Amino acid sequence: MDAVNIALGVLFTTPAIFAAFAGVAYGIVGGAMPGISPSVAMALLVPFTLTMDPTTAIILLASVYVGAEYGGSIPAILINTPGTNAAAATTIDGYALHQQGRGGEALGISLMAGVVGGLVGVIALVVLTEPLAKLALAFTPPAYFALGILSLSVIASLTEGSLVKGLISGVIGLMIATIGSDPISGVTRFTFGIPEVYGGINFILIMMGVFAVSELLIQVSLVDRERAGRDTRIKLPSLKSWKRLWLPVSVGSGMGIFEGITPGGGGAVASFLSYNEAKRWSRHPEEFGKGSIEGIAAPEAANNTVAGTALIPTLSFGIPGSNSTAVLLGALLVHGMQPGPMLFTQNPDVMYGLYGGLFVANIAQLAIGMLIMTPCIWLVNRPKRYRLAIIYALVFSGVYSIDNSAFDLIIVLMAGVLGYVMKLLKFPMLPLVLGLMLGYMVEANFRRSLMVSSGDPIIFFQDPISLGLLVLSGLMIFGSAIWPALKKLYRQRTAAS
Amino acid sequence: MRQVVRNTLSAVALSLFAIAPAAAQEAYPVDTVTIYTHSKPGSGSDLFLRAISAPLAKYLGANVIVDYWAGGSGAKAMANLAVAPADGSAFYATTPTHITTSLLSKPDKTYKDIDYIVNFFYDPEIFYAKADSPFKTIKDAVDFAVANPGKAKWGGASAGSLERQILEKIKKAKGAEVAIIPHEDGAGLLISVLNGTVDIGVGELAELSGQIEAGELKPLGVYMPERLPNLPDVPTALELGVDSDVIIKFRGLAGPKGIPAETVALIEAAAQKVLADPDFKKEYEKLNLIPGYMGQEEYRGYVGKFVESQAKFYEDFGVTAE
Numbered sequence: 137m138d139a140v141n142i143a144l145g146v147l148f149t150t151p152a153i154f155a156a157f158a159g160v161a162y163g164i165v166g167g168a169m170p171g172i173s174p175s176v177a178m179a180l181l182v183p184f185t186l187t188m189d190p191t192t193a194i195i196l197l198a199s200v201y202v203g204a205e206y207g208g209s210i211p212a213i214l215i216n217t218p219g220t221n222a223a224a225a226t227t228i229d230g231y232a233l234h235q236q237g238r239g240g241e242a243l244g245i246s247l248m249a250g251v252v253g254g255l256v257g258v259i260a261l262v263v264l265t266e267p268l269a270k271l272a273l274a275f276t277p278p279a280y281f282a283l284g285i286l287s288l289s290v291i292a293s294l295t296e297g298s299l300v301k302g303l304i305s306g307v308i309g310l311m312i313a314t315i316g317s318d319p320i321s322g323v324t325r326f327t328f329g330i331p332e333v334y335g336g337i338n339f340i341l342i343m344m345g346v347f348a349v350s351e352l353l354i355q356v357s358l359v360d361r362e363r364a365g366r367d368t369r370i371k372l373p374s375l376k377s378w379k380r381l382w383l384p385v386s387v388g389s390g391m392g393i394f395e396g397i398t399p400g401g402g403g404a405v406a407s408f409l410s411y412n413e414a415k416r417w418s419r420h421p422e423e424f425g426k427g428s429i430e431g432i433a434a435p436e437a438a439n440n441t442v443a444g445t446a447l448i449p450t451l452s453f454g455i456p457g458s459n460s461t462a463v464l465l466g467a468l469l470v471h472g473m474q475p476g477p478m479l480f481t482q483n484p485d486v487m488y489g490l491y492g493g494l495f496v497a498n499i500a501q502l503a504i505g506m507l508i509m510t511p512c513i514w515l516v517n518r519p520k521r522y523r524l525a526i527i528y529a530l531v532f533s534g535v536y537s538i539d540n541s542a543f544d545l546i547i548v549l550m551a552g553v554l555g556y557v558m559k560l561l562k563f564p565m566l567p568l569v570l571g572l573m574l575g576y577m578v579e580a581n582f583r584r585s586l587m588v589s590s591g592d593p594i595i596f597f598q599d600p601i602s603l604g605l606l607v608l609s610g611l612m613i614f615g616s617a618i619w620p621a622l623k624k625l626y627r628q629r630t631a632a633s
Numbered sequence: 634m635r636q637v638v639r640n641t642l643s644a645v646a647l648s649l650f651a652i653a654p655a656a657a658q659e660a661y662p663v664d665t666v667t668i669y670t671h672s673k674p675g676s677g678s679d680l681f682l683r684a685i686s687a688p689l690a691k692y693l694g695a696n697v698i699v700d701y702w703a704g705g706s707g708a709k710a711m712a713n714l715a716v717a718p719a720d721g722s723a724f725y726a727t728t729p730t731h732i733t734t735s736l737l738s739k740p741d742k743t744y745k746d747i748d749y750i751v752n753f754f755y756d757p758e759i760f761y762a763k764a765d766s767p768f769k770t771i772k773d774a775v776d777f778a779v780a781n782p783g784k785a786k787w788g789g790a791s792a793g794s795l796e797r798q799i800l801e802k803i804k805k806a807k808g809a810e811v812a813i814i815p816h817e818d819g820a821g822l823l824i825s826v827l828n829g830t831v832d833i834g835v836g837e838l839a840e841l842s843g844q845i846e847a848g849e850l851k852p853l854g855v856y857m858p859e860r861l862p863n864l865p866d867v868p869t870a871l872e873l874g875v876d877s878d879v880i881i882k883f884r885g886l887a888g889p890k891g892i893p894a895e896t897v898a899l900i901e902a903a904a905q906k907v908l909a910d911p912d913f914k915k916e917y918e919k920l921n922l923i924p925g926y927m928g929q930e931e932y933r934g935y936v937g938k939f940v941e942s943q944a945k946f947y948e949d950f951g952v953t954a955e
Contacts (some may be wrong), residue, residue: 580816
């Protein structure tokens with residue numbers, strides 16, 4: 137009951153409700169603009185949250201995530217261009233429906249599926265985060281070390297592209313994480329005598345660079361796309377269509393819960409998997425690809441569920457489940473909060489306020505989603521050169537305002553060029569971000585463990601949690617290394633027979 | 634604890650950026666005094682300053698507002714303060730952070746370029762262990778470490794923190810062979826104590842009182858010259874003979890160099906009245922702050938000693954950055 141009281145207290149005595157509404161509205165617009173992923177939209181907003189109290193700031197950012205996941209489906213349906221990666225699956229049936237003149241209906245399904253999926257995600261968040269955070273209390277240094285290794289190996293093997301590229305990307309992140317002071321002795325490393333980096337490099341700066349700046353650099357080289365028609369009106373699904381929609385929405389939400397908790401999955405993986413599953417379970421699989429309403433409901437429910445569930449590992453263990461939650465984690469740190477078991481005892485108002493704010497955000501999404509349609513399409517249709525110029529200005533003024541440091545601008549630009557080159561060479565970005573965020577955790581806990589055991593590495597195999605997680609990571613890496621070979625062998629066999 | 638801080642100060646938060654009611658204006662040389670902090674809005678230091686600004690305004694006879702020179706862990710604040718007008722209108726809320734920054738990050742302007750005016754409070758540090766720990770006092774823990782070389786594990790906050798410095802000092806004085814394991818911050822250390830990774834930890838009472846009241850932790854000793862009013866049964870490290878003198882975290886005001894002596898005297902007088910104010914006293918006792926008034930002369934000497942002991946610790950242990 138205490139938790140409910142705190143949540144209500146936060147909602148009615150702070151600007152939390154406004155933050156939730158504003159966050160969703162901004163998120164929908166951001167998500168609708170191709171090139172602005174939810175993580176970019178959130179990163180752009182972080183500097184503006186610095187003067188807010190932590191609860192309002194975190195609710196605002198989490199609401200942006202919610203809104204952006206729906207917003208991504210607008211251009212996916214209207215112009216066959218996903219606004220976000222997670223909306224890529226929605227283009228298949230969404231655009232087909234739009235061509236049949238049923239674009240408004242498609243948008244309505246996307247919105248409703250998103251609201252239902254989002255609410256399921258928040259419920260999962262409320263139910264699972266606190267027990268997991270309590271479990272984290274039993275994590276000793278060797279267990280935390282093993283958890284970091286597992287997260288890195290899951291990510292390296294699950295993200296798109298080759299295993300080797302994933303590992304390289306992760307190592308680049310780990311290397312950036314070593315800049316600054318040594319976690320155990322406090323001696324500075326790789327700072328080249330530059331005092332600005334003595335304390336390490338702020339995660340947010342790297343994320344602004346590799347997500348926002350690199351995307352802007354790529355956008356410059358692309359031609360302007362088709363424009364969206366301005367006369368589309370949202371039509372919410374009727375009771376009759378709900379009879380067909382509940383199954384794909386449940387499939388999407390279930391997949392969203394699973395993928396959100398597993399680091400490395402994220403919304404894009406969840407929406408494609410749930411699209412395939414919904415097709416398999418559907419009574420009308422033949423409609424998929426030609427304008428099936430189920431083909432929109434499943435991925436859109438999935439990516440909005442992930443917006444809630446990806447916060448679970450972020451808040452309980454400090455391991456972000458997606459790019460967007462990595463930005464949110466960076467923002468938590470900027471506001472002086474450490475994720476983990478202490479978050480509930482030290483900042484209960486932030487935690488329960490966030491739950492309340494997310495409920496509000498998901499419900500508000502319904503009204504805002506309908507109202508914001510027209511201005512949103514207008515903004516998306518502005519010429520690219522104006523849009524990009526404004527976003528550049530936002531990025532750099534925002535970065536400067538974090539610490540009023542011109543040096544930070546240099547870091548962001550360098551990270552942007554790094555991200556641009558990596559994207560051109562098709563390196564996945566998530567391993568880099570996770571390497572950066574987990575580098576400290578892995579290194580500090582490795583050395584702390586050895587200090588506890590007086591230098592004996594057996595401690596990593598004596599701790600049961602550590603042993604289990606390390607075995608799992610071994611299987612993960614080994615498995616993904618031999619998986620392509622196994623698949624090939626199987627195909628040859630079946631072809632031969 | 635933060636809960637308490639928030640509750641106590643939610644009233645203050647209502648009047649965000651509010652100017653405390655000005656009493657008799659003619660007494661102080663300027664109408665408005667600004668206290669700058671390097672902490673972010675909403676942080677513990679910020680809330681503390683907002684709480685103190687009302688009584689200070691009352692006794693100083695001037696408006697007192699809180700503003701931010703955030704970033705660089707005090708580096709920016711020292712640079713701005715060094716060139717601020719020396720008429721008693723601008724002060725910097727001091728904590729040991731700016732000294733750590735001066736020594737380790739070597740900014741252009743350091744603690745040498747500013748002057749110390751008054752001290753208000755000490756932040757008491759305590760030794761603590763899990764509630765079911767076999768140790769009753771910090772002396773038991775130290776004796777165990779001396780008798781069993783290589784077996785004991787003590788936890789400190791970050792590598793360059795005062796908490797680690799305290800433990801290293803005791804370890805050296807007693808010749809104990811014990812692993813002192815640094816953590817990212819006080820919260821990380823608390824988890825390590827709770828799950829048994831380390832035997833004991835050191836931290837600010839303000840951050841620990843919640844867990845102590847909940848019965849999860851027990852205090853083993855106080856790192857202060859005298860016992861604390863909120864923990865009257867817990868002996869001090871000096872009583873137990875664990876250490877011979879103590880280094881304490883402080884909270885006061887610094888200003889630019891060259892503030893006239895008469896102005897300083899007015900602030901000193903107001904500071905003593907603020908600490909004696911019965912309403913404010915209730916507030917700071919709840920926050921586990923120990924009044925530690927020092928006038929300018931005493932405060933300058935105290936900070937000088939603090940800098941010396943920190944610099945020596947960093948040199949002895951090769952710490953070059955936080």
